[in-house]
Amino acid sequence: MKKGLKIATIGGGSSYTPEIIEGFINKKLSGELPIEELYLVDIEEGREKLEIVGNLAKRMVEKAGANINIHLTLDRREALKNADFVTTQFRVGLMEARIRDEKIPLRYDLIGQETTGAGGFAKAQRTIPVILDICRDMEELCPDAWLINFTNPSGIVTEAVLKHTNIKTIGLCNVPIGMVSMVSEMFGVSADRIYIEFGGLNHLVWGRKIYKDGEDVTKEVMEMLKDDKLFTMRNIPNLQWNKELIDALGVLPCPYHRYFYLTEDMLKECKESAAKDGTRGEVVRKLEEDLFELYKDPNLNIKPPQLAKRGGAHYSEAAVNLINSIYNDKKDIQYVNTRNNGTILDLPEDVAIECNCIIDKSGAHPINIGHMETSIRGLLQVVKAYEELTVEAAVNGDYHAALKALTIHPLVKDANVAKRVLDDIIKENIDYLPQYRK
């Protein structure tokens, strides 16, 4: 007999919470996940949002008749105690920090984006001390629980947990599942008929082969991509790909690859839209305010459709499916971030990669990749070296590692620029960077 599950969601006051609640409700009602206790945890600064979204969550559960006990708490340890699954969706420093991450690089004519480049570096520096702190608590309070991380930069955060804790973890991102969805739209078929062999890093993942009903349709997808069929995500400017590059690659880039393959135009777009509408963070801040206004409505008891605009489509789907496959030993294939262990031969064994994995009760088992094509390998390796240094910097407050990380990042020009942007990042985030206050 399956015992009731306890789930703790760190960053429970997030505007995304209704989505994951919806997912949990569905799996409870279908009998797949016997969720009994769901703890939404936040910190003092997020108390108000936690209460708003938490009360919506309660109304959703009640409306659905799902019989899940929802707890709203600022006491993380209470939430973690004996938890079966811990999901993380927190944002250290709130939206203000994201906006800084976007703006500081722009000062130096660099792309300002919250997960890649200097902005992602800053976010990693703030996030990693907190996730390691959570893991220390987990090691004590729920050592067998799974940590399902989708806090960005998800791959880097996952790598920090893999390298520096004993907690079982899987990192999640909505990009691969989003790419499947986009391809399915290209063909006008349902997503379950599309299968993609992914390989790479979080936000730097390539679709190495694409199948429709088991037939290889990679070339057709490449042609459609050149024909500017829709292939993007809400939060990434939909610039047209370089057609010759698409031919040359022969594999499907992810939407974030635009930052690397179309750097100049993306920077231009970043600057223009920041000037015109504010950075993406500023736009989202406004969207979130509107969402929380909606959430306050005591008559709202379902996930409001407006949430779809927020940009995090598929996150909840990915997280709930992952928990479901672990719990029910499904052995299905999901696209997650896990330890490389030789899956991609061009990268160190102990780093996090994003790839197709078999998911079962013992975790994520990557499907072999081997070597990647030369140009992909080159980009992959330099970005992974950046990520490794970023983890090292974040864990130890190592300024030298940080400087080297940014110096080699393809979106940061050189060491002098890296130093300027790094110094600004540390100075303006110092409240969230205990490791640099030594």
Next chain:
Amino acid sequence: MKKGLKIATIGGGSSYTPEIIEGFINKKLSGELPIEELYLVDIEEGREKLEIVGNLAKRMVEKAGANINIHLTLDRREALKNADFVTTQFRVGLMEARIRDEKIPLRYDLIGQETTGAGGFAKAQRTIPVILDICRDMEELCPDAWLINFTNPSGIVTEAVLKHTNIKTIGLCNVPIGMVSMVSEMFGVSADRIYIEFGGLNHLVWGRKIYKDGEDVTKEVMEMLKDDKLFTMRNIPNLQWNKELIDALGVLPCPYHRYFYLTEDMLKECKESAAKDGTRGEVVRKLEEDLFELYKDPNLNIKPPQLAKRGGAHYSEAAVNLINSIYNDKKDIQYVNTRNNGTILDLPEDVAIECNCIIDKSGAHPINIGHMETSIRGLLQVVKAYEELTVEAAVNGDYHAALKALTIHPLVKDANVAKRVLDDIIKENIDYLPQYRK
């Protein structure tokens, strides 16, 4: 008894020739290298320079009493027949092509340099078909001869020979030997008291450990480097290093690393000096004209001291020492370009690397390196992937490989820029690019 040696020097009309002649004379006189025949080979366009420098060479030999038969010829096959050593110092497309290599990238706000970045790519595309053609002749006419290549980009050209011919080859560069010289000047000691463990690629080599009289002085060198002690080469702007990066690296960058670590300032400098004095190629063209005027002087019978300004110091020293150690089975350590074969574990086995090697009659034997520090590894891997694609493009006239090569090069911004610069390169060099005329 040692039989007399036959040496063929391709590109014999180079302004550098007096330097290598001086080296050959010295080794002949010392009894180490029994050189009997020296063929200086050039092409029709270089006939005049060949005659000028060739006659100087003859006067130098006579003056020294070295008893070497110098032949000036446009018939490469005659020169190669039964040669023992072949040295290459040719420049496909002459100085005009170099100047184009420097100017085309500048149009797109990219560093224009003849060996790294888009300029080096162009030079590789022109050079590789010619070197492979030479190797085809060698396979027929002198299959056991050694090819000592110092035609730039030396590492890439060496890799093309290693991967696509059966000829025994070693690639040479004056950068490592120059770095030893600079360090010896820092300490005010003779160069033979300095030893550096190098590792990396041609023009992207790091001094991993530095020894004075066998004692590790790496840290002291790093401190002096930060104190802006002289550390540069004649042909590279001597911009000040980023001090924190030097601390963070802990190893000695080569002068060319400025292009990667100080990109913004180097680009600025490139643009300014091009505007003011012309590109480096234009400066050198003038220097060369002056040199050839000197060379014409029938009374000149030694290497003129003015040659030192030309920028290729140590090349001749490196080449002659290499030939000497091969011929005499010296088993000394030299810094050359050869097949990786696992020496640097972070790179494929079949690529060319630059490292410390034992040199003996059977060739260059790399001294083990293992893994390199994370930030170095990342840069190394992406530049090597660029180099591999550059070789592939040059050998096959593969536009896709070319586009991918430039797209991932750290000094080229993105795919759109890469395409523009690539299209200009092909168009303006088409006379020298038979592989792209298919």
Next chain:
Amino acid sequence: MKKGLKIATIGGGSSYTPEIIEGFINKKLSGELPIEELYLVDIEEGREKLEIVGNLAKRMVEKAGANINIHLTLDRREALKNADFVTTQFRVGLMEARIRDEKIPLRYDLIGQETTGAGGFAKAQRTIPVILDICRDMEELCPDAWLINFTNPSGIVTEAVLKHTNIKTIGLCNVPIGMVSMVSEMFGVSADRIYIEFGGLNHLVWGRKIYKDGEDVTKEVMEMLKDDKLFTMRNIPNLQWNKELIDALGVLPCPYHRYFYLTEDMLKECKESAAKDGTRGEVVRKLEEDLFELYKDPNLNIKPPQLAKRGGAHYSEAAVNLINSIYNDKKDIQYVNTRNNGTILDLPEDVAIECNCIIDKSGAHPINIGHMETSIRGLLQVVKAYEELTVEAAVNGDYHAALKALTIHPLVKDANVAKRVLDDIIKENIDYLPQYRK
């Protein structure tokens, strides 16, 4: 709409054929595999057996109402033309050759077994020329067909096909599926509740982790193994494991590991049973004669239960499931032999390994393994080196490779013994070894 499938079974006159026929019938009736044409192919020497078993097959199909056209033919090319799947179950040299494989090693006090040791080597030398010949035909007549090989030594034969042909292939063995079955019997549960993470080589595969209903029960299985619970196969003497070794390994050896871990006792048993009842081949020859007597009965129209004694349980199940998962793009996990490609980091990339794979329309996709435990790695590496040399010897008739293969094989004592047994093998099999008749 699914088109009708054409399947060719090479070695169709095998006594196992009724089993695979049963499997095909079931999948046809269930609607999963629309098999229309089934060609049973054999050679002149096997004509009589082909007719006997082929007619039984026809009666089975008719009785079941499966509507599959069964063709009996000696014309392999007719059978291969446009085939969708080709299965191989032939035995070069018939049972007489197997008996020689078992007896020659015994002369030198070596284990005589048809798949491992010197016997397996001999079988590989006979089989590889034939399988490559089949593949040449396939490249011409059905280049897109899948070759499902279960001719032993299955891993070595698969490696020969992977390295020397363009045919898509997967190698099969009943050992892993048999181990799952044995473990399920240990626990008294159905086999679908047991999952094992396999890794290794054909007939040298370890169960690295064992799960019951998703829970890790590896330790319990190890304890039961020490308690001498049944864990063997019909064709391998069921000697008691060394209990301390089982503790030390911590992973599940396969039944064939007895030859390596209990060599002395296995050799003794081999010799005793050969003296008493004849070798396994001699026993099987008698069993087969009885089976063919049964098969002749015109009233028999199902797979006779006596076939179960023959020792090849699960082969048909494995083959039919594999074809089914390929055809229907199932993405389920099966245990097969395929290209390593880095799955086991301790082995070369281009060799065949046996491991858990996702099976879909594009083939077998190994699930990552990484490094194996030191003692396992050591044994794995030396046996794989033997296998690589065995393939090289078989493909090229390379006596030196053959001698080296046997010299390093853990079941052959040394080079002198290896030479003696090798010379006997070549001499007594020379009719089947065209590659050694050069």
Next chain:
Amino acid sequence: MKKGLKIATIGGGSSYTPEIIEGFINKKLSGELPIEELYLVDIEEGREKLEIVGNLAKRMVEKAGANINIHLTLDRREALKNADFVTTQFRVGLMEARIRDEKIPLRYDLIGQETTGAGGFAKAQRTIPVILDICRDMEELCPDAWLINFTNPSGIVTEAVLKHTNIKTIGLCNVPIGMVSMVSEMFGVSADRIYIEFGGLNHLVWGRKIYKDGEDVTKEVMEMLKDDKLFTMRNIPNLQWNKELIDALGVLPCPYHRYFYLTEDMLKECKESAAKDGTRGEVVRKLEEDLFELYKDPNLNIKPPQLAKRGGAHYSEAAVNLINSIYNDKKDIQYVNTRNNGTILDLPEDVAIECNCIIDKSGAHPINIGHMETSIRGLLQVVKAYEELTVEAAVNGDYHAALKALTIHPLVKDANVAKRVLDDIIKENIDYLPQYRK
């Protein structure tokens, strides 16, 4: 100015000591090594031999006028304090233990040899705790000293030091230098005209290429080897190689390879000679007694020529040359045991290998090897796995690791035999195996 050196020789009471004393004297007199203090250290049980050989050493120094202060002591810590070099030549358990190592395996029809097989395993178990203990003292008393180990099994002992201490170490063996000597005798030339590229493990090293005056003479050596030219060592029975194997290998095996390539005959020889003359240890015990009688002679003040019979020729030469090259930063090539670090790509990075190294003040720098030929790789890998497990067993007293080590060793038949021999080894050596007394 070079300061005077302090050297500590652990196991100073060894019969070999006069050889190393001779070497030290020569280097002192030549001005290369300014040795001031030489401590000969032994344990209480060795006090008498220490005094005998120590007094001979003093007479030798005096006679030579070398001005080295020789100290005889049982106080290891006094000897280690501020030492510059520590050499180890001790034998835990004295000659009695060696004789046991040779006899226990013979009981089970296994080769009984003191460095390879079960005997070498036993020796490693006794030696490793002592060497680690010495290293602990060194970390405290002379952390910058070099440990020059030639205690057998030298490769395994070196690996234990590399993996488990912070002491700089190099392992030595006389086999490679002996092979050079044998080849030079084959050609009738002086040893300095022969150069061999070695690769492998201690006592399992292959001469991959052999040069005379820089010319590759590998094939000629192989032919001579087949013609039974002398190629052996005093302590290894000189059985004739298998000629076809020599052809097949194409590289030079070391004398110890006879145990692996000619196992059956070597076992026979072991048994016969043990029965006739006693084991090698018993023979040596007698030789040593005779030597010590000689050493007592107060008129003896040079190394007596009878020492040459003892079997350890070249050890002293190797050790003194190594110290000399380190101290004088020679950068010459020597054959030593050091960390693999990717030199042989087929082995883990952290293990000890035996290969050609550049020796300088910073230690041993391996010359790149890459992959080894398949049959060599296979044997190398399984023996290295045995060695890794042997280190693990010795360091932790891990019975399971020990059992696995012996089970996969090519000279031990299987797990049952391994267990028997292991249990005897532990029981009969228990006084010297503190790690197994837990």
